[in-house]
Amino acid sequence: MAGNTPLYEVLALRFGTHAGRPARDNFLTDEGQFTPGSEMPNDYYLWVVRDGRHLVLVDTGFPREMARRRGRTLFRDPVDALADLGTGAADITDVVITHMHYDHAGNLDRFPHSRVHLQEEELRFCTGASMRHRVVRRPFEPENVAAAVRGLYADRLVLHRGAAEIVPGVTVHPVPGHTPGTQVVRVPTARGWVVLAGDAAHLWANIRLRSPFPILEGLSPMLDGYDRIEALADGDDHIIPGHDPQVALRFPALPGAPDWSCLHEPPADSPVGATAAGARR
Structure with missing residues (x-):
């Protein structure tokens, strides 16, 4: 990166989990890499990018009522947890929504003063004709979509x-x-370019095995996206998947705020892209 590029801290909050999830359910294809009956939970994260001048939130999580309704475990209220960083919703100038699924775009009404950044194609999709299909609209919440439209x-x-x-x-x-x-x-940090992949790669194993998470709108674009993510990042451990429990295990905790992981610091030695329990090459 250029010498005048600002460097940021990148912090990840693990605020919930979907435990008991069969490993097989996290992959579109199964070529014998899963131990029968093995489990591979999905964890839920949001991310803060900061440098002393800027404070950017990437995704907004979901509220406790949504966790109850969808059978998820919520460890922390994701918005209240910002207080760990000495900040709050009112201090966030910019919110990036990676996509409009319920677990990434909830709580938007709690950021009434923030700019919200979304791809135009995402808004078109979640307000368009595809939502007439129940299975397509299942990961979306009408109130989250309405909140985005109100922001518009x-x-x-x-x-x-x-x-x-x-x-x-x-x-x-x-x-x-x-x-x-x-x-x-994509964020410039002291250790290089870090890419917050969101659900473009749920788990490190999805991108390593080139086997996407099974909720998808386009298989070829998803696979092409793995190549693009790798080109944007400065290495495998600079790609941060959206739901991998290993993120909270591999990266050091923020001093004084153990629920937050420091993605701008080098990870532990565990092999990058090693699959979680039950996945075997």
């Missing part, structure tokens, strides 16, 4: 058509496949 009418929703800079050096890049408007966030 309030001049707070910023719609992007492709790559864009959010704050100096921090950029979003469309990686369709999981949804047509999925985007990833």
Whole structure:
């Protein structure tokens, strides 16, 4: 990266989990790499990008009522947990929504003063004819979509058509496949370019095995997206998947705030892309 590129801290909050999930359910294909009966939970994260001048939130999680309704375990209220960082919703100037699924785009009404960044194609998709199909709309919540539309009418929703800079050096890049408007966030850090992949790669194993998570709108775009993510990041351990429990295990905790992991610091020695329990090459 250029010498004048600002460097940011990137913090991940693990605020919930979906335990007891069969490993097989996390992959579109099964070529014998899973131990029968093995489990591989999905964890839920949001991310903060900061440098002393800018404070950017990537995704907004979901509230406790949604966790109850969808059978998820919520460890922390994701918005209240911002207090661990000495900040709160009112201090967030920019919110990036990677895509509009319920676990990434809830709580938008709790950020009434923030600019919200979304790919235009994502808004078109979640308000368009595809939502007449129950199985397609299942990961979306009407209230989250309505909150995004209200942000549009309030001049707070910023719609992007492709790559864009959010704050100096921090950029979003469309990686369709999981949804047509999925985007990833590229951040310059002291250890290099980190890519917050969101659901463009649920788990390190998805991208390593080239076997996507089975909720997707386009298989070829999803696989092409893995190549794009790898090109944007400075190495395998610079790609941060959206739901991998290993993220909270491999990266050091923020001093004084153990629920937050420091992604701008080097990870532990565990092999990058090693699969979670039950996945075997």
